[in-house]
Amino acid sequence: MIKATEIKKVYNPNKQNELAVLKGINLDIREGEFCTIIGKSGSGKTTLLKCLSGLESVTSGVIKVKQQDILNFSKKQMNAFRRNDIAFVFQEYNLIDDLTLHENIYLEHQPSDEIEHLIDVWDIRKAIHLFPNQCSGGQQQKAAILRALVKQVRILFCDEPTGALDGKSSKEVLSVLQEIQESHQTTILLITHNEQITQISNRVITIHDGEKVSDDINTEVKLARNLEW
Numbered sequence: 001m002i003k004a005t006e007i008k009k010v011y012n013p014n015k016q017n018e019l020a021v022l023k024g025i026n027l028d029i030r031e032g033e034f035c036t037i038i039g040k041s042g043s044g045k046t047t048l049l050k051c052l053s054g055l056e057s058v059t060s061g062v063i064k065v066k067q068q069d070i071l072n073f074s075k076k077q078m079n080a081f082r083r084n085d086i087a088f089v090f091q092e093y094n095l096i097d098d099l100t101l102h103e104n105i106y107l108e109h110q111p112s113d114e115i116e117h118l119i120d121v122w123d124i125r126k127a128i129h130l131f132p133n134q135c136s137g138g139q140q141q142k143a144a145i146l147r148a149l150v151k152q153v154r155i156l157f158c159d160e161p162t163g164a165l166d167g168k169s170s171k172e173v174l175s176v177l178q179e180i181q182e183s184h185q186t187t188i189l190l191i192t193h194n195e196q197i198t199q200i201s202n203r204v205i206t207i208h209d210g211e212k213v214s215d216d217i218n219t220e221v222k223l224a225r226n227l228e229w
């Protein structure tokens with residue numbers, strides 16, 4: 001599904017502040033996998049996710065998504081890939097300031113029963129017509145996750161999606177990600193500092209100083225609702 005070969009990323013090449021962040025990473029993530037990427041702060045996790053999703057250019061290497069070489073996409077192909085095939089959930093929410101949570105969630109999509117149900121279950125109905133700066137971090141993060149789910153994409157990229165959530169909300173959100181993985185065969189790539197989340201993943205990749213130091217298949221995947229938080 002996502003195959004990366006010898007990915008290297010150097011920020012500010014040939015300048016005084018040149019920084020090699022990814023140092024030749026190889027990955028082969030299968031369709032429908034829940035893959036967790038862990039590693040110390042500054043090890044290159046976010047950069048890797050941005051490169052795999054086409055948000056950031058790479059210095060060298062090949063990235064194939066469903067056998068398509070995304071680094072050679074035309075602008076039009078890249079736009080279609082971003083619009084139809086992938087969605088993001090970022091640590092810092094990235095909601096649009098002058099749209100309400102409801103407007104942020106749906107953007108150009110039609111409201112759906114599944115999402116409206118989650119708005120109630122996740123207890124953000126009372127904030128749904130407020131603007132992001134009037135909402136708590138948790139409410140904003142849940143809205144950002146719903147916005148990604150609305151798109152019904154093949155691949156979901158998540159960077160610390162539970163960073164702003166308490167234990168109960170984290171489990172609720174992770175349960176929904178796991179359900180979507182199950183029901184829609186969505187491939188999920190999730191960066192976290194929380195080792196607990198590795199227990200609900202099929203694959204756990206560890207990055208250290210720009211290199212992949214482990215890539216393990218977890219055969220005893222737990223259900224998110226059974227995590228002890």
Ligand SMILES: Nc1ncnc2c1ncn2[C@@H]1O[C@H](COP(=O)(O)OP(=O)(O)OP(=O)(O)O)[C@@H](O)[C@H]1O
Pocket residue numbers: 011012019021039040041042043044045046047048
């Ligand atoms: N646009 C950029 N320009 C220059 N350097 C950058 C840029 N983005 C990230 N870096 C640097 O690359 C290194 C890796 O950053 P990255 O955000 O990928 O790490 P991370 O593992 O995701 O960290 P964290 O867990 O703290 O989010 C850091 O030293 C960071 O300062």
